[in-house]
Amino acid sequence: MDDEKLLEKLKALTVWSGHREMSVEDVATIQPGLGRLMPEVGNRTWKLFYAAKAENWPLATFEAKEIKGLMELGAFTRPKHEEALNQFLEENWKPLQDAINKKDFNAFEDAFQKAVEAGNAYHELKDKPYIVWKLPDQPPQDLDLRPRKKG
Numbered sequence: 001m002d003d004e005k006l007l008e009k010l011k012a013l014t015v016w017s018g019h020r021e022m023s024v025e026d027v028a029t030i031q032p033g034l035g036r037l038m039p040e041v042g043n044r045t046w047k048l049f050y051a052a053k054a055e056n057w058p059l060a061t062f063e064a065k066e067i068k069g070l071m072e073l074g075a076f077t078r079p080k081h082e083e084a085l086n087q088f089l090e091e092n093w094k095p096l097q098d099a100i101n102k103k104d105f106n107a108f109e110d111a112f113q114k115a116v117e118a119g120n121a122y123h124e125l126k127d128k129p130y131i132v133w134k135l136p137d138q139p140p141q142d143l144d145l146r147p148r149k150k151g
Contacts, residue, residue: 044063046139050145059143059145067093072089
């Protein structure tokens, strides 16, 4: 079978999603872009800051890991942003994660502010200067951010 016929067969192939038949192209189309991922990044970043401030390092570790995963997903699904997202993770997210690992809020706060500034600079670089993320003044109300006592 030549490449053209194989491509035709692949385009005709569908899978059951549990709700409907979907082609490979349908599955590719519904992958989340940064417009869907970044609001979750912002929400988790808010929780991350206040978890670290409360010295709930396990929650801060969890949120930082989730944020990194969302950025990696964005880099994968939107290749035009891959280089910038990977650069941000290496240059700005790694120092933040290092401060979390050391349980050092002062270093965390410094790295956090630099990461927010860098993120907003990327928005400008990507022709979206109207997107300026800022840390809300109050901690999120949907989680108790205090560390839990064991046993």
